[in-house]
Amino acid sequence: MSSSSPTKAAHEHAVLLNSIADGANQYPKPEHVNYTYGTAGFRTLATKLPSVLFRVGLLAVLRSKRLEGATIGIMVTASHNPEPDNGVKLVDPSGEMLDPSWEPHATTLSNCPSTESLISTFTTLANHLRVDLHQPANIVYARDTRPSGPELIKALETGLRVFGDSVKINDLGVTTTPILHYVVKATNDKTAEYGVPTKEGYNAKMAKAFTTLIGNKGPLAPLYVDCANGVGAVALKDFTDALGDLLPVHPLNTATTTQGALNHMCGADFVKTKQALPPSVHSSGVLSKPGSRACSFDGDADRIVFYYLNEEKANFRLLDGDKIAVMVAMFLVDLVVKAKLDEEHRLKVGVVQTAYANGSSTKYLTSRNIPVTCVSTGVKHLHHAAQRYDIGVYFEANGHGTVLFSDSAIKALKAASPQSPDAANAIKNLLAFSELINQAVGDALSDMLLVEAVLAHRGWGASDWDAGYEDLPNRLVKVEVPDRSIFVATDAERKLTNPPGLQEKIEEVMRKYEMGRSFVRPSGTEDCVRVYAEAKTNSEAENLALAITDLVRFASGQS
Numbered sequence: 001m002s003s004s005s006p007t008k009a010a011h012e013h014a015v016l017l018n019s020i021a022d023g024a025n026q027y028p029k030p031e032h033v034n035y036t037y038g039t040a041g042f043r044t045l046a047t048k049l050p051s052v053l054f055r056v057g058l059l060a061v062l063r064s065k066r067l068e069g070a071t072i073g074i075m076v077t078a079s080h081n082p083e084p085d086n087g088v089k090l091v092d093p094s095g096e097m098l099d100p101s102w103e104p105h106a107t108t109l110s111n112c113p114s115t116e117s118l119i120s121t122f123t124t125l126a127n128h129l130r131v132d133l134h135q136p137a138n139i140v141y142a143r144d145t146r147p148s149g150p151e152l153i154k155a156l157e158t159g160l161r162v163f164g165d166s167v168k169i170n171d172l173g174v175t176t177t178p179i180l181h182y183v184v185k186a187t188n189d190k191t192a193e194y195g196v197p198t199k200e201g202y203n204a205k206m207a208k209a210f211t212t213l214i215g216n217k218g219p220l221a222p223l224y225v226d227c228a229n230g231v232g233a234v235a236l237k238d239f240t241d242a243l244g245d246l247l248p249v250h251p252l253n254t255a256t257t258t259q260g261a262l263n264h265m266c267g268a269d270f271v272k273t274k275q276a277l278p279p280s281v282h283s284s285g286v287l288s289k290p291g292s293r294a295c296s297f298d299g300d301a302d303r304i305v306f307y308y309l310n311e312e313k314a315n316f317r318l319l320d321g322d323k324i325a326v327m328v329a330m331f332l333v334d335l336v337v338k339a340k341l342d343e344e345h346r347l348k349v350g351v352v353q354t355a356y357a358n359g360s361s362t363k364y365l366t367s368r369n370i371p372v373t374c375v376s377t378g379v380k381h382l383h384h385a386a387q388r389y390d391i392g393v394y395f396e397a398n399g400h401g402t403v404l405f406s407d408s409a410i411k412a413l414k415a416a417s418p419q420s421p422d423a424a425n426a427i428k429n430l431l432a433f434s435e436l437i438n439q440a441v442g443d444a445l446s447d448m449l450l451v452e453a454v455l456a457h458r459g460w461g462a463s464d465w466d467a468g469y470e471d472l473p474n475r476l477v478k479v480e481v482p483d484r485s486i487f488v489a490t491d492a493e494r495k496l497t498n499p500p501g502l503q504e505k506i507e508e509v510m511r512k513y514e515m516g517r518s519f520v521r522p523s524g525t526e527d528c529v530r531v532y533a534e535a536k537t538n539s540e541a542e543n544l545a546l547a548i549t550d551l552v553r554f555a556s557g558q559s
């Protein structure tokens with residue numbers, strides 16, 4: 001579009017509104033559905049989402065135009081949720097989640113009941129946000145393997161195309177959430193240092209960093225990877241083709257086109273919540289060989305958990321996000337010490353957790369003088385808190401996390417003049433880790449390589465890694481309540497301020513259990529309240545969870 005004359009501009013604006021109306025009429029909003037852009041964007045049954053996708057397309061273009069054509073990402077996925085669900089979230093130019101101040105705009109647009117109200121809300125929004133509609137826009141999008149993906153992408157593309165030639169689109173096809181984040185970040189990186197903004201660029205960058213880190217320590221022991229029958233299977237295949245035989249990867253649960261298979265009885269969420277092997281991994285027998293370890297991705301490959309069978313009793317042992325954070329933070333602290341940077345450049349390594357982190361992990365870190373910050377659930381909170389350290393390690397217990405290196409940390413490492421070959425080696429490795437680890441978002445594939453690289457450097461197997469600390473037995477319970485909005489949490493969601501009096505009751509019950517800790521918060525992604533409980537023994541954790549669940553039911557009017 002050009003703005004050569006006021007009449008022409010008015011005409012172009014009218015044409016735009018007409019084409020929005022045409023598109024909107026193809027994708028009417030279903031009645032009686034109320035959408036919210038939450039922690040993970042929009043997420044619900046896929047059949048309810050076409051109108052949302054069309055409107056998200058409009059919003060993404062507004063955001064890109066507002067940011068002078070910076071590339072905005074759109075990911076169509078419902079992660080670990082069941083196959084009939086789907087979802088969509090926006091990615092900001094830095095590769096981070098959409099700026100929270102724009103979340104309400106997404107919610108407002110998606111809830112306009114008619115084409116007319118959509119047009120008027122769009123116009124108001126564009127004015128209010130001071131978007132110059134003549135600016136160009138750049139959008140990159142991708143989807144996971146869900147069967148509903150192609151239809152939803154069509155709706156999204158209809159939303160993008162109403163702007164005509166002013167919008168450039170880059171369709172990454174079927175790929176993981178973290179690869180989409182990587183491409184967004186790399187595309188917007190003016191220095192072109194982050195990497196080539198393609199899937200191939202991602203694979204090449206990681207293969208190079210991993211090769212630097214493993215050197216002649218490879219080939220490593222075989223690793224079994226449960227891909228949750230999702231997009232991780234596709235990405236893993238592409239990556240291992242690029243890597244060669246340094247890490248012999250054996251993918252499991254790769255049935256990406258089998259109906260109903262996605263996340264079904266497998267994947268990181270299954271393993272973490274059931275605290276058990278996926279039956280398919282169990283029956284494959286791959287873990288019965290002593291020293292074997294495996295990991296599970298979730299449906300869009302942004303989470304990972306590891307596990308193995310302990311040798312004496314063949315008991316299942318989970319190595320979750322907390323175990324990853326602890327091992328990685330301890331290792332990076334050691335590398336920083338070895339790097340012997342000058343006092344003024346000494347890098348501060350810190351860990352960010354949520355209230356779901358196992359109490360033993362927090363205790364282990366703090367007793368070793370590693371600073372720990374606790375923040376509210378949701379990656380955006382962790383990510384921002386991690387940015388306050390030179391090297392910020394953040395993981396949710398469920399396996400979603402990464403390690404952020406600040407710009408000044410990278411500068412200090414690049415400028416350092418090492419005093420010894422050991423120091424030079426530590427600096428080289430720290431820089432290689434900063435390349436290997438996805439700087440935009442938690443990434444199962446990158447985290448898998450991170451864990452394997454640390455294990456290789458330590459000379460550890462899974463049981464050595466596990467030996468650091470013993471998790472407190474814990475339970476996570478989903479409680480369905482008539483109205484979860486009455487539950488209001490504070491203090492990084494460790495306490496409730498509402499319903500009145502409930503927090504005192506929770507604490508009274510908690511005190512009865514040795515090492516008991518419990519908290520209640522409304523979910524940001526599902527219509528439920530979550531109860532977390534941990535205590536010294538399994539049965540105490542179970543009983544504490546039951547007692548707190550009863551309190552929650554009672555407080556919400558159920559008996």
Ligand SMILES: CC(=O)N[C@H]1[C@@H](OP(=O)(O)O)O[C@H](CO)[C@@H](O)[C@@H]1O
Binds near residue numbers: 396526
């Ligand atoms: C206990 C738990 O695992 N909560 C998950 C879940 O959030 P809830 O707000 O608890 O529904 O989904 C989020 C998005 O994927 C993830 O960040 C978070 O860790």
Ligand SMILES: [Mg+2]
Binds near residue numbers: 079302
């Ligand atoms: Mg996920």
